[in-house]
Structure formats: C-alpha cells, structure tokens
Amino acid sequence: MENNNEQQKQISNIIAMFMVAVALFFDALVGLFWLFHLVPIFFIGNIFASISTTLVNVFAGMVMTLWFVLLGVKLMNKKRVATMASGWVIGTIPLLNIIPAWTLATILTIATTRSKVLNVASGGNLKK
Numbered sequence: 240m241e242n243n244n245e246q247q248k249q250i251s252n253i254i255a256m257f258m259v260a261v262a263l264f265f266d267a268l269v270g271l272f273w274l275f276h277l278v279p280i281f282f283i284g285n286i287f288a289s290i291s292t293t294l295v296n297v298f299a300g301m302v303m304t305l306w307f308v309l310l311g312v313k314l315m316n317k318k319r320v321a322t323m324a325s326g327w328v329i330g331t332i333p334l335l336n337i338i339p340a341w342t343l344a345t346i347l348t349i350a351t352t353r354s355k356v357l358n359v360a361s362g363g364n365l366k367k
Contacts, residue, residue: 250310255349258306259342265299266339269330273337289333296330299341312352322347 250258272291278284304323307314314323326344329335 250312250349250352254310258303258345258349261306262299262303262341262345263339265295265302265341268295269299269336276333292333292336293331296327296336296341299330300327303341303345307348312348314348316351318351319348322351 269292272288272295275284275288275291278287300323303326304314307323312319314320322344326340329338329340
C-alpha cells in the first residue's frame with residue numbers, strides 16, 4: 240500500500256539538464272518546421288508546417304510525460320497537470336507554437352517536483 244505522505248525522488252541535476260536539453264531540441268524542431276509557413280507556394284508550406292509541428296508536439300508530449308512518469312513524478316497534481324497541458328495546448332496553436340512551451344513546461348515541472356521534495360524533507364514547514 241502506498242502512503243499519501245510518500246517521499247518522491249528528486250530529479251538529479253544531470254537528468255534535469257538532459258530533460259531540458261531534449262525539450263529544447265523539440266522546441267527547436269518545432270521552430271524549424273514553423274519556418275515552412277513562409278513558403279508561399281499553394282499553401283504547401285502552411286500545410287506541411289501545421290502537420291509537422293503537430294506531430295512533433297504530440298511526440299514531445301508523449302516523451303516528456305513518459306520520462307516524468309518513469310522518474311516517479313506524479314503528474315496528477317493541479318500545478319503539474321496545468322503545466323504539462325499548457326505545453327500541449329501551446330504546441331498545437333499555429334502561431335503560438337513558436338514559444339518554447341516544452342522547455343518551459345519541463346523546467347516548471349522539475350521546479351514543482353523539487354519544491355515538493357524540499358517541503359517533505361523539512362517536515363512540511365515550508366511556506367507555499
């Protein structure tokens with residue numbers, strides 16, 4: 240049986256850097272595909288850019304979510320659900336997907352994980 244006050248493992252600095260680097264790679268790939276919107280030939284650029292950025296964002300969402308789950312991070316938290324969902328939503332909106340949403344979502348999720356670990360380690364006396 241799991242305890243509600245179970246301590247979560249903190250994500251190490253090296254893994255956190257790799258996660259942010261992978262998120263940056265996905266955001267750079269989306270930015271590169273976004274440039275195809277500038278191809279003016281019969282909307283081919285717009286169609287290709289929309290399809291490719293959507294596919295990259297779906298794949299990025301699956302990879303990052305799976306990575307957090309494999310590390311033992313519980314994503315069923317109001318802040319974490321909102322953070323990861325914002326990465327999905329921003330990534331699918333055509334003009335907003337140039338924002339590095341997966342990098343921001345990854346950094347914020349790691350930050351909330353670390354603040355929760357610090358709160359549990361201090362006996363819950365840290366102010367929110």
